[in-house]
Amino acid sequence: MKIDNSPPRGTRDLLPTTVAVRDHVLSAITEVYHRYGYQRIETPALEDITRLTGGQGGENEKLIFKVLRRGLGDPVEAGTSLSELVDLGLRFDLTVPLTRFYGNNHAALPLPFRSFQIGPVWRAERPQKGRYRQFYQCDIDLIGEASVLAEVELIEATTEALATVGLSGTTVRLSDRRFLSALARSAGIPEGAWDGFFIGLDKLDKIGWDGVRTELVEQRGLPASAVTTALEKIAGLQGLDATKVADAIASTVPTLDEGIIQDLATTTGCLDQIATARELRWEFDPTLVRGMGYYTGQIFEISHPSTSSSVAGGGRYDRLIGRSLGKDVPACGFSIGFERIVDLLEQAPRRDVVAVLYEAEVPVADALAMAREVRAEGRTVTVIRRAGKFGAQLRRLETWGITSFVHLRADRDPHSRPEERPLGQQPQT
Structure with missing residues (x-):
């Protein structure tokens, strides 16, 4: 039987050029967050299923990849409930694991605690672009x-x-759940x-005002008059000038606490x-x-x-x-x-990569020594044997992201370094 070499549906293999863009994004984000005093932590991919299904993950709780308990018999007895089969799940975000992490380690952490995480998460989505x-x-x-201070610092650091x-x-885009509750x-x-x-309401950008009204009234059974009033209040607060936001909110929802408005x-x-100071x-x-x-x-x-989804x-x-x-x-994230950011970026900044291209007659030790000499200058070097037509x-080297090369021949002067030539400008011989 022929084995399918494709990755599982909804997952991807990543080529070196794609990984280069991802590495650039990760490096840039990490450097900025470090400057703001945030420390990187790591949490496991697996979490207890009761924590993941605790009612705080919204619609994402329907998308959890669940993991069977160890030691289950084969076959499983008829009538066995799902809770008896599953005890772990793959995390669907990084916030729920963070709260467990903090609860377990808070005595050893500073207060306030500034952290950042970078890692894979899993959701049983219907695969599509992005x-x-x-x-x-x-x-x-x-x-x-x-x-x-938390909200402003997070926004400033992330936009930077x-x-x-x-x-x-x-x-x-900014709002407040307390304002939305008071408005409701x-x-x-x-x-x-x-x-x-x-x-x-969260589906407004996908189904429009009429679609939201239909879902709330006909599918969720909310009072039509209340839904109409709420949507009218919300529509009246759109597109406000920054200086008028506080007064408009206070006027629209008079019962809203003054501290929330402040x-x-x-x-x-x-x-x-x-x-x-910046854009x-x-x-x-x-x-x-x-x-x-x-x-x-x-x-x-x-x-x-460039995208209808948030970044x-x-x-x-x-x-x-x-x-x-x-x-x-108190916590904010x-x-x-x-x-989505990687998809929006066309390519990572071009790196300086030198190829030591050596002929078959050149000893391997000489090629490695040349590479060592160039790396000592703080540069990236890859060693490749000459093969096929030179041009x-x-x-091919240029396609692989290499920017220049040093050509080692057997008849070269051992006391001088061969000329380094940029790719794209060499004669095609």
């Missing part, structure tokens, strides 16, 4: 900071990281239906200040929900005109860590959509 079953996330989190990797033209209450939506209301005003004021576009977006159920305060996403998103989740620690700890081989 959406894979295995993909990387880059998360930055600030734990133990109750003020909006995206600019550093070469992604320009982004816009930060003022519109007459029952509190028990708020999660459904948020989930439906928090938003502080965040927007800080973003305006950052925008005077930064932002807007208050009352339609922004974020699908995870663990958000408790300000939420934010970063959009790019980064996050927010405050002050009660999630308490599930692991037994007491609430931002996750970069690594795969064709040079074209």
Whole structure:
């Protein structure tokens, strides 16, 4: 039987040129986050299934890859429940594992604790461009900071990281889960239906206003008048000038706590200040929900005109860590959509790579010695034996990302270094 060499559906093999772009993005993001004082941590790919299905992952809990318990018989007895078969699952994001990590290690960590994670996550998605079953996330989190310093710092660091990797033209979208809850209450939506209301509203960019209204009223059974009132209030807050956000929110939702309005005003004021020092576009977006159920305060996403999906998103989740620690700890995080950013970047910056191209008559030791000499200058060197037509081989080297070469011949002067020639400018002999 012929074995299919294709990777599993929804996953990919990555060629060296693609990995080079990914390495560039990872390196740039890591360097920026380090400058802001964030320390990298690592968490396991597998988590206890009860933690992953605790009701805080939103729609993503339906996409968990579950792992069978060890020691199950074959076949499994009829009538065995799923809970008896499964005890672990692959993580669907990096936030839930972080909360367990902090609960387990907080005594050895500084407060506030600034961390970032980079690693693969898994979701049983329907594969499509920009959406894979295995993909990387880059998360930055600030734990133990109750003020909006956390929100502003995360936004500043993440937008700087995206600019550093070469992604320009982004816009930060800002909202607040507390504002959305107060708006839902003022519109007459029952509190028990708020999660459904948020989930439906979160689909606005995909199904439009009419689609959201249909889902909320006909599929979720929310009162039509309350849904109409809520959507009208939200529509009236779109496209506001930055200086009018706080007053407009207070007018639209008079019951909203003054402290929440002040928090938003502080965040927007800080973003305006950052925008005077470097390029930064932002807007208050009352339609922004974020699908995870663990958000408790300000939420934010970063959009790019080349994609309908966000390239980064996050927010405050002050009660999630308490599930692991037994007491609430203020926390805020931002996750970069690594795969989407890589797809948007055409290529990584070209690196200086030198090929030591040696003829068959040249001793291997001489070729390695030449490579060692060039590497001592802090450069990247690869050693390749001469084969086939010279011009064709040079074209292959250029395709592989090599920028220049040194040609070692058997008749060369052992006391002088051969001339280094850039690829693309050599005679095709």
